Amino acid sequence: MVEATAELGYRERPSRFDGAVVWTRTVTRDDLGLPVLPVLPDGCMDLLWTGGTLSVAGPDTGAYRPAVPVGTRFAGIRFFPGSAPALLGVPAHELLNRRVELADLWPSATVRQLTAQIDDADDTIAALEAIVLRRAADTEPPDPILRRIAVALDAGWSVAQTAEAAGLGARLLHRRSLAAFGYGPKTLARVLRLQRALAVARSGVALADTAARTGYADQAHLAREMRDLAGMSLRELLSR
The missing domain is CATH 2.60.120 (Jelly Rolls)
Structure with a gap:
């Protein structure tokens, strides 16, 4: 990157x-x-x-x-x-x-x-x-179920919903996610949600509305996730 x-x-x-x-x-x-x-x-x-x-x-x-x-x-x-x-x-x-x-x-x-x-x-x-x-x-393609997992989580599905739709138990989903994405499905969901919020905020949507549209409990929740995953506030990132 x-x-x-x-x-x-x-x-x-x-x-x-x-x-x-x-x-x-x-x-x-x-x-x-x-x-x-x-x-x-x-x-x-x-x-x-x-x-x-x-x-x-x-x-x-x-x-x-x-x-x-x-x-x-x-x-x-x-x-x-x-x-x-x-x-x-x-x-x-x-x-x-x-x-x-x-x-x-x-x-x-x-x-x-x-x-x-x-x-x-x-x-x-x-x-x-x-x-x-x-x-x-010359390489076997990745299991298509991995794409479905990523797409489902990016759409805001819960980990439980994603596991059920994929036909995987929670433990198997976690193991498959570690190998495919580097971390478990909960972390992947957080990362993808952050990227959705960045895209919405960059389009000019107010931060409170950005939080509501992208699955955060409120703007404070979005702010905490930004600090945790990005190390800076969303306003600071947008201002640059």
Whole structure:
């Protein structure tokens, strides 16, 4: 995931890999002096290319504040919640709140070859996306039930409702969620609800109405969740 230093130099589009988004970012001198916003938890994992290194950003339970030198170039693919572990070959909970080099997960020789392909490409993001698509063609797809779980929780369903609809007991749902999302369904529901609230608030809706529309008990509840998951108030985030 990329830091929201400013919108300058950031681009994204839907990926050809199902449910994913590809993005690019270059930190320039124009960004200096602008407030650096943290990466907020979103239930996703990213495959990143940064200055000749491939790495993976695991799922977060809190705000991540990267140190970003001027001139740093990013390209990334942000996967739909639950879809990255099957592709990467590692359970999500093993990468919880971590950034690791891809060479720690895949054979180093393979990663060197893939990195060289991206380094030499005219279109960095297309090269990264092509690697993901080739990998997906040789990998068993994630269980479709994982997408249904994420969609249900994002729609505001309770964990009990989600488990019943998925045909899973509470314990099995928790185990499946740890492997797919990095944390249990209750935490995933909180993270997705926070992202819904951010989207609504950014559209200009008053904070009290934002809280009511997105499943919070009241505005104070929304404020507590923002502090806990984002480390800052919603007003502070919106003001930047």
